[in-house]
Amino acid sequence: MLEKREPPYGLAESVFARVFVPEKLTFGLLTPLEGYPLSDTPTMAEHTELAALADDLGFAALWLRDVPLRDPAFGDVAQIYDVMVYATWLAAATRSIAIGTAGVVLPLREPIAVAKQALSVDQLSQGRFMLGVSTGDRPSEYPAFGIDFDKRESRFRDAHAVIRSVSNGSFPVHKSTHFGMLDGTLDLVPKAFHTRLPMIAVGRCGQEITWLAEHMDGWIWHQSNPEQLSSVISYWQSACGPATFKPYGYGTFFELDRDPNAPIRWGRGLRGGRNALISLWQRQRDQGVSHIALNMRVSHRPVKESIQEFAEYVLPLFA
Template identity: 65%
Template sequence: MTTAVMKFPDGLDQGIFSKVFRPGALTFGLIAPLEGYPESAIPTMHQHTELAKQADEGGFSAIWLRDVPFFDPSFGDVGQIYDPMVYGAWLAAATRNIAIGTAGIVLPLRDPLIVAKQATSLDHLTGGRFLLGLSTGDRPIEYPVFGSDFNNRSERFRAAHALLRVVTEQSFPIHESAFYGSLEGALDLIPKPFQARLPMLAIGRCGQEIEWLASHLDGWIWHQSNFEQLPAVIDLWRKSCGPEVFKPYGYGAFFELDKDPNAPLRTGRGLHAGRNALIDLWERQREEGVSHVALNLRLSQRAVSDTLDELAEYVIPLFAC
């Protein structure tokens, strides 16, 4: 893939976005909680601060926080338990370099003005290490609880995203929204983003066409899919973004690192392999255009600290650039 002429989205050529996502490079993040809990829907959150520090020191590029307000037994997972914005501030205080990202804020269930206030506040509290990942959610049972219509979530996502951009990028804006009220130029949201603007990424499809995501978001992180079809997916994304603009594509996956470094790759519900097979996989995917892999350790039987140590020593340095 040719990257020499590619440029970052406007306003994102400096700061955390350009550190986590780089043309021709592959970086690695972790999806919280940083523990394996294959037999439970609820993690223990034991030593979570210490493990976040270990990930930071080990060269991981991001910790991703999910937005799961309720325990839905049919869904079977509560994420990291804590609210992502609150937990993000805690992790920011405990780390130095790693990005703190949301994966993703369920925008149709939240007031976008409050999300904007929280996001820019967290952006400053992290020293510009915040990445705002947005989604429409995948749990229909939550929508009636919030008095929200599941069927128009895609339209409300677009309206909420537009409002986020307006209040974080303009001073005393004038804006009319079909779902979220109006601004008449008399009010200004403070603080504004730490850098030129707040990076916003699509987590999943967000109920939108790929072309819309490519035009309005700064990157796309999807779930693990058929790796044989991955080049075609990335090609569609790149064409939708345009040949000169670098908007990263990444994916999240359940993950278990085998103690045997030569264990073969097994896919299905996640990735299970020794480090050598993973290195081969990720080198190929880097060439195919994958920019970021977010690892979810929920299914892992192995101690997370051991997994982080091995990846930090043998894998991450091979992809540093």
């Protein structure tokens, strides 16, 4: 049973344990905090004020995507700003909400630099940072970095091991295949604000679920077929084992209908009135979903209006 499981070692006192709670469902927001259904580029208008409002209203987390380059064929540049720079900005503009990446594209980045950036944000935010990592969803970016797209899975595993090594230990000894070597004479500072930095898989990361369950602290996937969700979560929990609580969550495009009784409309994301959504999310909570990251990119309704309604009528039912 979920209530018998404990957070991964070193995370019981961290922001991880506030965002991911056994038998509870929390909600986060994916940046940018605006709808731009007719464009690939957001305006970023009032984004700092909206982040502070989400914090005040009680949302659990802000999630930032890592999109280095604009690909017009893909159709979305996310929040425009570099993911780590933006994380620092939002951490300074908020008080208690978690700041997470969803997720840093590890195969394209030097892992010691990622660890240095992540731990710096974690310290500056007083432990509010979570490092979500991925292999990205845009093959077109890989040639621009001079990296073979077909090696992304092994580069991901290699980068993950480097980050764990330099962030969790002092003066580590570590040899990687795709990156460098540490011989025990150098140490990375700072370390995590709490015992260690949470690392969460965003997407499959090109890995088997069993590998994610063994090496990551949690898993955020895309919106699953609701008929298959229960079996996906059961498989994930079985892979994680009975003793450790490693949460499952998902991200989805989202639009809150002004009509509270509007039915759910499935498609590219999740649309509907709050009453039908509440019923859906109560079922999914009972199935084991721990967190949902809402992406307002497709919304025609002003985000401020949507999140205020959400905070008034939805969040209190899942607190």
